Amino acid sequence: MTAAVVGMAMLGAGALAVSATAPGFAKAPPKAAKTAPKTIIVEMKDMGPEGAMVFVPGFVKANPGDTVRFVPTSPAHNAETIATMLPAGVAPTKGGMNKAFDLVVTTPGVYGIKCLPHYSMGMVALVQVGNGPSANLAAAKAVKLPPFANKRMSAYLAKAQ
Numbered sequence: 001m002t003a004a005v006v007g008m009a010m011l012g013a014g015a016l017a018v019s020a021t022a023p024g025f026a027k028a029p030p031k032a033a034k035t036a037p038k039t040i041i042v043e044m045k046d047m048g049p050e051g052a053m054v055f056v057p058g059f060v061k062a063n064p065g066d067t068v069r070f071v072p073t074s075p076a077h078n079a080e081t082i083a084t085m086l087p088a089g090v091a092p093t094k095g096g097m098n099k100a101f102d103l104v105v106t107t108p109g110v111y112g113i114k115c116l117p118h119y120s121m122g123m124v125a126l127v128q129v130g131n132g133p134s135a136n137l138a139a140a141k142a143v144k145l146p147p148f149a150n151k152r153m154s155a156y157l158a159k160a161q
């Protein structure tokens with residue numbers, strides 16, 4: 001009971017802080033209300049529709065608040081962000097070998113992902129957060145990747161907005 005009351009009070013304070021810094025937020029019409037956050041699964045695989053050492057799917061779209069979960073379907077992979085291909089203000093993060101990696105996305109834009117052991121073999125993925133236009137899309141397209149990574153990433157970037 002007490003905890004619930006405290007929780008409500010904190011929620012109230014948070015809402016107040018948001019409205020104080022972003023006046024437009026409270027005026028958003030009901031249909032613009034955020035949908036429930038979802039979890040999007042990306043498999044890390046030795047073989048997929050696009051060839052060997054691949055994220056499946058390699059290009060995903062998410063909404064702010066969603067979680068993109070990279071799962072180690074095949075062994076000896078990891079998922080981590082490509083530091084030069086992230087929206088401004090987003091810190092690089094990294095999953096361990098053979099571990100699921102949850103990328104919780106809050107900032108709109110494109111997020112480059114790689115598997116460290118197979119980066120040079122083209123094991124990359126791209127996450128677009130929000131409906132675009134992505135503020136960092138042009139910058140992401142200008143990043144130089146190893147040739148096989150570049151080939152797949154270029155195709156994903158062509159789908160992104």
Ligand SMILES: [Cu+2]
Pocket residue numbers: 044053054076077078115116117118123
């Ligand atoms: Cu890999």
